[in-house]
Amino acid sequence: MTQDRPLTPDETARVVELAHHFAREGMTDELTGFVDHGLPADVPDPDGNTPLMLAAYHGHAATVAALLARGADPDARNHRDQSPVAGALFKGEDDVVRLLVGAGADLDAGTPSGRATAAMFDRLELLGP
Known part of the structure; x- marks a missing residue:
């Protein structure tokens, strides 16, 4: 983050911990303020979760969109x-899934993959054509 020292x-x-809290809670303005002042959009927590992962999991579409607009890696x-x-x-x-798919998320990456998860929950229509 940019500052005098x-x-x-x-x-x-503490900044990273707060950023992840903001992502989990959908506190978009607070989180994007950190990112706009130099915090990497993909800063991981100790478990490797990025703010995008946490915002997506907790259903905060506006936060997901803001992070994607700031270069967060959908994969x-x-x-x-x-x-x-x-x-x-x-x-x-569903809204978050559509945002991530629209951002080019790799549906075959991860364990289980997005495609496998969609099939498991009968949600393949969210993945597009």
């Missing part, structure tokens, strides 16, 4: 090889 490791950890997978689109499908977040 570099953040200490503890401060950096960034966590340490369990889960993708944002598979998480959104699992949670039944």
Whole structure:
């Protein structure tokens, strides 16, 4: 993040923790403020979850759209090889799935893949033609 002095490791950890909290809660303005001031859009938590993954899983379409507009990777997978689109499908977040598919999410990536998750929940129509 841009400022007069570099953040200490503890401060950096707190900023990342707050960013992930904002993503889980759909606090788009707060999160994008961090990203717009230098926090990488794909900063992972200790489990490898990015803000996009957390926002997608919790159904925050506006936050997902804002992160995608700021370059977040729709295919960034966590340490369990889960993708944002598979998480959104699992949670039944249709609007988020459409955003991720529209952003070019790889439907065959991850474990289980987005395509496999959609088939499991009979939601293949969300994946497009």
